[in-house]
Amino acid sequence: MFASPTKPLKLPEFVGLLAMLFATIAFSIDAMLPAIPKIAQELTPDDVNKAQLIITSFMMGMGIGTFFAGPLSDMFGRKNLMLLGIVIYVISALYATVTTDIEHLLFSRFLMGIGAAGPRVVSLAMVRDLYRGREMARIMSFVMTVFILVPAMAPSLGAVIIAFSSWRGVFIAFVVFAVASAAWMMLRQPETLPKENRRPLTFATIRYATGEVLGNRLVVLYIAALSFGFGQMFAFLSTAPQLFTETYDRGATFTLWFALVAGFAALASFTNSRLVMTLGMRKLSTSGLAAQCIASLVALAILGSGVIRPEFEFYIFIAYMAVSFFMIGLVFGNINTLAMEPLGHVAGFAAAIIGAISTILAVSIAVPVGYAYDGTPFPLIIGVAVCSGSAFLIMLFSRRYEEGVQV
Numbered sequence: 094m095f096a097s098p099t100k101p102l103k104l105p106e107f108v109g110l111l112a113m114l115f116a117t118i119a120f121s122i123d124a125m126l127p128a129i130p131k132i133a134q135e136l137t138p139d140d141v142n143k144a145q146l147i148i149t150s151f152m153m154g155m156g157i158g159t160f161f162a163g164p165l166s167d168m169f170g171r172k173n174l175m176l177l178g179i180v181i182y183v184i185s186a187l188y189a190t191v192t193t194d195i196e197h198l199l200f201s202r203f204l205m206g207i208g209a210a211g212p213r214v215v216s217l218a219m220v221r222d223l224y225r226g227r228e229m230a231r232i233m234s235f236v237m238t239v240f241i242l243v244p245a246m247a248p249s250l251g252a253v254i255i256a257f258s259s260w261r262g263v264f265i266a267f268v269v270f271a272v273a274s275a276a277w278m279m280l281r282q283p284e285t286l287p288k289e290n291r292r293p294l295t296f297a298t299i300r301y302a303t304g305e306v307l308g309n310r311l312v313v314l315y316i317a318a319l320s321f322g323f324g325q326m327f328a329f330l331s332t333a334p335q336l337f338t339e340t341y342d343r344g345a346t347f348t349l350w351f352a353l354v355a356g357f358a359a360l361a362s363f364t365n366s367r368l369v370m371t372l373g374m375r376k377l378s379t380s381g382l383a384a385q386c387i388a389s390l391v392a393l394a395i396l397g398s399g400v401i402r403p404e405f406e407f408y409i410f411i412a413y414m415a416v417s418f419f420m421i422g423l424v425f426g427n428i429n430t431l432a433m434e435p436l437g438h439v440a441g442f443a444a445a446i447i448g449a450i451s452t453i454l455a456v457s458i459a460v461p462v463g464y465a466y467d468g469t470p471f472p473l474i475i476g477v478a479v480c481s482g483s484a485f486l487i488m489l490f491s492r493r494y495e496e497g498v499q500v
Contacts, residue, residue, distance in 0.1 A: 098283050104232075110282055111220065111236045113274045114175070114212040116243035117182070118155065120270055121209060122148055122330055123243070123355075124251035127348060128260035129334040135260075136195040143195060145331040145463045149456045150199045152327055154206025155213060156452030162214040163445020164302070168294045170284050171215045171222070178211015179275040186267040205267070210448075212274065217444040221433050222285035229434070231366055233426040245355035248348040292439075302442035312447070314491040315432035318484040319451035322382070322424050324458030325480035329417070331463040332473050340468055341407040350411060357415045361422025374427035375488070381423035382485035388416045389478035396470065410470055417477060428488075 102110065125147055133144035158178070166174035185204035192198045216236075224232050254262045292298050306312055333351065338344035365377060392413040396406060429447070436443035462476035 098281060100283065102282060106281070108232065108236050110274075110277055111216045112243075113277065114216045115236060117212045117271055117274055118209050119243045120247050121151060121205060121267060123247035123351075124254075124263050124266065125260075126248045126330065126334050126351065127252040128255055128263055130338050130344065131255065131260050132195070132198070136198065141335075142464055142466060145335075145466075146199050146460075147202055148331040149327060149460050149463070151202045151206040151209070152452055152459075153456045154203035155210045156206070156449050156456065158207035158210030159214055159445050159449035159452065161445070162210040163218070163442045163448070164292075164294050164299060166211075166214055166218055166445075167286070167292045167298075167302075167439070167442055170286050170288070170291065171219050172278060172282065172284050175211045175215040175278060176275060178208045178215075179271050180208070181205075181211070182208030182271050183268050184208075186264045186271070189264045190261045213448060214444045217429070217433065217448070219282075219285045221437055221444070225434070225437065229430050231369055233430055236426075245352045245359065248351045252348045292442075299442075302439040303446065305439050306436060306443050306446045309435060311491055312432050312435065312443075314487055315428050316447055316450050317454075318378075318382075318487040318491070319425070319428050319432065319447070320454035321458065321480040321484040321487070322421070322428065323451055323455030324462075325385075325417075325477040326421055326425075327455050327459035328462040328473055328476050328480075329414070331459055332466050335466055336410070336470055336473070340470065341410070343407065354411065354414045354418050357419040358422040361419040362426065365423050365426065369427065374431050375492075378424045378427040378431070379485065379488040381420040382481050382488060385417055385420040385424075385481040386478055386485055388413060388420070389474050389481060392474050393471070393478065396474070413474070420481075424484075 101107075129144045129147055130141075132147060133141040137143045162174055162178060165177075182205050185201050185208055189198055189201035189205070192201060220229055220232055220236075250266070251263050254266055292302075334344075334347065337347040337350065343350060361381075369377060392409065395401060395409055401409060432447050433443055458476070458480065462472060465472035465476070
């Protein structure tokens with residue numbers, strides 16, 4: 094459809110490009126965080142918790158869109174599918190700027206999520222097209238290290254845009270960011286899926302690829318672990334604005350504290366890139382989940398003991414978030430790579446199924462956790478403890494099917 098460059102990108106530029114494509118998702122979520130209280134006041138004052146759906150409706154759209162994005166990228170190529178996703182994303186973001194009620198805004202966010210599925214799938218599939226095993230995990234760690242800078246800065250950028258315009262101005266920023274990333278991809282990155290390796294979208298190919306993914310017990314276990322992992326992260330993101338604004342009265346400095354916490358995830362991704370080649374993906378991700386579960390139980394014990402003075406409770410919660418985000422940085426890239434590793438021959442479809450199922454299940458976990466918000470951090474911390482503990486047990490159980498063989 095478009096003329097494509099043929100010279101492979103050097104690794105730093107390739108990592109930067111993929112990080113920017115991934116960042117389309119992070120920017121779409123985190124730049125909205127400071128807008129949620131304002132949207133709640135303006136569009137849904139009688140049910141402020143409903144504004145949390147600004148986050149989860151986007152993620153649900155991305156989960157559903159991923160089902161289609163993967164097979165289409167295997168059929169038409171990575172770059173063409175990514176461009177289609179960006180077009181849907183941009184049109185939906187522009188629609189959001191003129192909506193006047195919460196239902197239409199949530200619908201536009203859902204459509205934006207469908208469009209964002211394109212960059213998400215393309216990024217994962219391109220890495221799998223070019224790399225394998227621990228080298229793939231190392232590349233993903235580099236990508237995630239750069240990518241985390243966006244969620245660290247996005248709330249502050251969103252707050253600045255809101256201050257000089259309104260929450261609707263954030264959607265214009267989404268358009269600019271998406272167009273810039275699409276231009277970079279189309280002008281610089283060669284297509285990684287040659288025409289001779291593309292698969293027609295037929296019932297037979299869908300059945301074959303689905304069987305390859307869901308017929309692998311180890312991959313299914315990794316999808317389950319990812320679902321719990323993403324569920325706790327979405328719960329963090331959807332409830333953070335209320336916790337900072339209402340529970341701890343830190344709304345004015347929310348963006349600064351969030352940047353600090355997100356920085357720990359970036360540090361973890363960088364640490365992972367240094368350790369994964371020697372320790373391996375499974376050990377790092379399993380250890381991270383165990384540590385996060387323990388941190389949640391400790392936080393519950395300390396905050397629920399009643400011995401901490403109210404003015405210090407916020408700092409305990411910040412320390413807990415920092416530990417949790419660090420562990421998140423050790424988990425997602427590794428488990429996602431483990432799931433994709435045996436599926437290189439159906440990389441696009443595999444990325445679609447893995448991403449779609451894990452995202453949809455994660456949203457179904459995060460929404461009730463978010464709606465359980467009662468003015469305290471306890472529903473969130475309990476939800477994170479359950480999610481990280483469940484994912485940890487799944488990773489332990491997955492050892493029985495290592496290399497696809499029950500042992």
